[in-house]
Amino acid sequence: MKRVLVACGNGIATSTVVASKIRDYAKGKGVEITTTQCKLMEVAGKADYFDLVVTTGQFSGNSTTPVVRALSLLTGIGQEATLESIVDHLR
Amino acid sequence: MSLDLKINDELVFLDLKCERNEEVLGVLSEKLHKLGYVKDGYREAVLEREKIYPTGLPSMGHKIAIPHADYNLVNETTIAIGVLDEPVTFQSMENVDQPLDIKIVIMLAISEPHGQIEMLQKIVSIIQDESLTEKIATSKTKAEVMNVLEKVL
Numbered sequence: 001m002k003r004v005l006v007a008c009g010n011g012i013a014t015s016t017v018v019a020s021k022i023r024d025y026a027k028g029k030g031v032e033i034t035t036t037q038c039k040l041m042e043v044a045g046k047a048d049y050f051d052l053v054v055t056t057g058q059f060s061g062n063s064t065t066p067v068v069r070a071l072s073l074l075t076g077i078g079q080e081a082t083l084e085s086i087v088d089h090l091r
Numbered sequence: 092m093s094l095d096l097k098i099n100d101e102l103v104f105l106d107l108k109c110e111r112n113e114e115v116l117g118v119l120s121e122k123l124h125k126l127g128y129v130k131d132g133y134r135e136a137v138l139e140r141e142k143i144y145p146t147g148l149p150s151m152g153h154k155i156a157i158p159h160a161d162y163n164l165v166n167e168t169t170i171a172i173g174v175l176d177e178p179v180t181f182q183s184m185e186n187v188d189q190p191l192d193i194k195i196v197i198m199l200a201i202s203e204p205h206g207q208i209e210m211l212q213k214i215v216s217i218i219q220d221e222s223l224t225e226k227i228a229t230s231k232t233k234a235e236v237m238n239v240l241e242k243v244l
Binding site for chain 1: 140143144146148149150151157159160161162183184185186187199201204205207208211212215218219
């Protein structure tokens with residue numbers, strides 16, 4: 001079971017939508033994942049415990065865990081490519 | 092499917108004439124406060140958050156911003172909508188150095204962490220639908236905006 005950290009400014013609004021979309025997409029591809037939400041400022045301290053970090057905002061810190069930017073899941077522009085990229089990291 | 096979210100038409104603003112995003116953020120958050128949906132300090136929190144984590148979205152069609160603040164400053168979940176007469180500048184959520192001309196502001200007052208997922212998903216579906224944002228942007232009356240929202244939400 002791969003673990004995804006989903007971060008946005010407050011960890012309450014856009015990360016909720018993004019986490020849900022990622023879970024649904026991964027499930028559809030037969031990839032089992034769990035998601036955890038947090039604030040962007042918490043990413044640096046938590047990223048090591050996850051397989052992938054997905055952000056809707058600007059994350060400027062360092063992370064050894066791969067980071068995927070997922071604003072497209074809100075705007076819809078390039079959404080499918082972003083979802084594919086996320087699931088590719090989690091296979 | 093409809094949600095038990097009641098949108099108060101007092102929270103819909105058309106033809107807002109603002110020069111800076113702080114003005115529209117002020118108008119929407121003050122009305123939310125006056126109607127009791129949010130607590131003291133919400134306005135300041137939204138303004139502060141917008142500076143650090145901007146909420147402009149580079150969507151297709153009319154660009155939308157979704158300002159919000161911490162759930163513990165909210166009494167009851169709702170949204171407030173402002174349509175700008177002329178777009179104002181918000182920074183992009185993904186890049187604080189990228190200005191966007193924002194036409195529609197949907198302020199989210201969310202009272203619980205990780206909650207209101209259906210409401211948020213539906214708001215995102217509006218953002219992604221150019222025909223709906225066009226309808227909101229060109230609405231002449233609050234009733235027209237409410238009509239679009241009620242169909243989706």
